[in-house]
Amino acid sequence: MRALSCFGHNKAAEFDHQRRARTDSRLSRCCACRYWCCTRQTGDAVRYISTRGQAPTLSFEEAMLTGLARDGGLYLPESWPEMVTDEIAALAGQSYEEVAFRVMRPFIGDTFTDEEFRAIIDRAYASFGHDVRCPVIQTGPNDWLLELHHGPTLAFKDVAMQLIGQMFEASLTRSGKRVTIVGATSGDTGSAAIEAFRGLEAVDVFILYPHGRVSEVQRRQMTTPSESNVHALAIDGDFDDCQALLKDMFNDLDFRDRVHLAGVNSINWARVLAQVVYYFTSAVALGAPDRSISFTVPTGNFGDIFAGYVAKRMGLPIERLIIATNQNDILHRTLVTGRHEKEGVTPSISPSMDIQVSSNFERLLFDLYDREGEAVTQLMTELKEDGRFTLSQGALDRLLEEFDSGRVSEDETSAEITHMAKATGQILCPHTAIGTKIAREQSGTAPMVTLATAHAAKFPDAVEAATGIRPALPARMADLYERIERVTRLPADLAALQAHIEQHR
Numbered sequence: 001m002r003a004l005s006c007f008g009h010n011k012a013a014e015f016d017h018q019r020r021a022r023t024d025s026r027l028s029r030c031c032a033c034r035y036w037c038c039t040r041q042t043g044d045a046v047r048y049i050s051t052r053g054q055a056p057t058l059s060f061e062e063a064m065l066t067g068l069a070r071d072g073g074l075y076l077p078e079s080w081p082e083m084v085t086d087e088i089a090a091l092a093g094q095s096y097e098e099v100a101f102r103v104m105r106p107f108i109g110d111t112f113t114d115e116e117f118r119a120i121i122d123r124a125y126a127s128f129g130h131d132v133r134c135p136v137i138q139t140g141p142n143d144w145l146l147e148l149h150h151g152p153t154l155a156f157k158d159v160a161m162q163l164i165g166q167m168f169e170a171s172l173t174r175s176g177k178r179v180t181i182v183g184a185t186s187g188d189t190g191s192a193a194i195e196a197f198r199g200l201e202a203v204d205v206f207i208l209y210p211h212g213r214v215s216e217v218q219r220r221q222m223t224t225p226s227e228s229n230v231h232a233l234a235i236d237g238d239f240d241d242c243q244a245l246l247k248d249m250f251n252d253l254d255f256r257d258r259v260h261l262a263g264v265n266s267i268n269w270a271r272v273l274a275q276v277v278y279y280f281t282s283a284v285a286l287g288a289p290d291r292s293i294s295f296t297v298p299t300g301n302f303g304d305i306f307a308g309y310v311a312k313r314m315g316l317p318i319e320r321l322i323i324a325t326n327q328n329d330i331l332h333r334t335l336v337t338g339r340h341e342k343e344g345v346t347p348s349i350s351p352s353m354d355i356q357v358s359s360n361f362e363r364l365l366f367d368l369y370d371r372e373g374e375a376v377t378q379l380m381t382e383l384k385e386d387g388r389f390t391l392s393q394g395a396l397d398r399l400l401e402e403f404d405s406g407r408v409s410e411d412e413t414s415a416e417i418t419h420m421a422k423a424t425g426q427i428l429c430p431h432t433a434i435g436t437k438i439a440r441e442q443s444g445t446a447p448m449v450t451l452a453t454a455h456a457a458k459f460p461d462a463v464e465a466a467t468g469i470r471p472a473l474p475a476r477m478a479d480l481y482e483r484i485e486r487v488t489r490l491p492a493d494l495a496a497l498q499a500h501i502e503q504h505r
């Protein structure tokens with residue numbers, strides 16, 4: 001790793017780095033561009049700052065255990081560690097675990113020794129059902145699928161959640177602390193969190209999911225674990241309601257401190273960090289850093305694609321990052337119009353992406369607005385109060401430099417599952433199919449990798465309707481439909497939810 005470069009590297013003609021340099025002693029001229037930027041040196045521990053600029057700066061361990069910042073913002077590194085070309089080239093041929101260690105090490109500071117961190121990574125991925133953990137499969141002359149569903153709950157969330165489970169356990173065992181994890185899910189985060197934390201002594205885990213709006217497999221994955229520290233809560237509302245309740249709980253500082261609240265949604269920086277790794281493994285497998293790679297990412301809460309943006313900031317040659325949405329298309333509309341405007345959430349056959357308030361978009365806004373917490377606070381207040389905000393022309397230009405986007409309707413999703421089954425023999429989940437359709441429509445010269453975010457067997461009804469094939473669950477889950485379900489139904493009401501959590505933790 002070399003001295004860190006600025007977050008606006010080569011991009012930020014509108015940025016006022018010189019003004020910042022007068023007030024921040026860590027800023028001086030960047031070694032690689034003409035702007036003023038952070039010049040923290042190799043070996044310094046990365047510190048974490050809030051997107052709203054008013055919360056304390058934290059270490060990696062503190063940020064991981066804290067979840068949402070106390071000013072309502074999201075934590076992210078004060079600057080992006082950079083990997084030089086030789087370091088990226090040296091990842092070729094390494095195991096997933098080794099790449100994970102090298103990519104994530106600069107972010108974790110002294111939270112774990114190298115030995116501890118390696119052991120944590122090894123334990124996290126031992127449960128994966130594929131030797132290379134996240135394999136890349138060719139589906140066309142220039143088209144690839146990055147399979148992220150070989151973890152225990154068959155969705156990409158396992159990649160980060162298995163690691164976080166191990167990191168929480170190591171940290172809590174060391175400190176002797178106990179935490180209450182509360183998570184909001186549109187289906188996959190919840191099952192992955194429950195799988196990662198079930199039976200852990202130092203943790204109670206409460207998962208809020210929208211009643212009637214997740215697939216039956218997703219629901220059963222959350223409601224059938226019998227461990228007493230697992231609490232599945234069916235909320236009368238949509239995913240946005242669940243996520244808003246979660247953020248309200250974090251913003252109630254008395255409650256938060258009383259129950260030792262922790263979060264494992266992509267609110268938690270560690271979640272995003274763990275997802276950066278597979279951009280490196282897949283890009284290097286396809287020839288990076290000697291050539292650039294493009295990625296299409298089925299997107300809901302903007303965590304997975306933000307991880308791609310981080311990989312790019314770290315130096316991975318990514319040509320294009322394409323946001324793929326279903327009919328709940330707030331992100332696609334934002335790129336087209338410059339207006340970020342909520343509409344109601346419409347249930348779809350890709351339920352995990354039925355989201356209109358994309359939490360991690362706030363992390364991107366922070367960079368788009370020159371890391372000014374005040375500007376982000378203003379936009380997020382507008383979103384909460386008026387349901388919309390409009391990007392400045394400069395922010396929109398930068399957004400369009402970094403991302404492309406597309407939207408896929410319900411009928412098109414179904415037709416794409418059918419098409420991919422016939423053309424390639426791949427039976428895709430609806431979320432992945434949204435990605436492959438947009439990838440095909442927007443492909444350019446660079447190899448195009450679509451993130452395969454879940455296994456088709458999690459969404460058997462949609463897949464059977466499109467292909468006539470009902471994808472089977474793996475043998476270890478074959479009795480899922482016979483297991484006893486345990487769930488509490490609650491209104492989307494903060495007081496009722498807090499009372500329930502206080503009583504059952």
Ligand SMILES: Cc1ncc(COP(=O)(O)O)c(C=O)c1O
Pocket residue numbers: 155156187188189266298299300301302303304305352353431432453454
């Ligand atoms: C299967 C699947 N695909 C895609 C997504 C979108 O990922 P993100 O929320 O990180 O944008 C999710 C969850 O959000 C998911 O569960």
Ligand SMILES: N[C@@H](CCOP(=O)(O)O)C(=O)O
Pocket residue numbers: 184185186187188189190264265266267300301303352353359
């Ligand atoms: N699609 C997600 C929604 C929550 O996203 P997260 O990345 O913030 O945990 C889900 O499946 O729950």
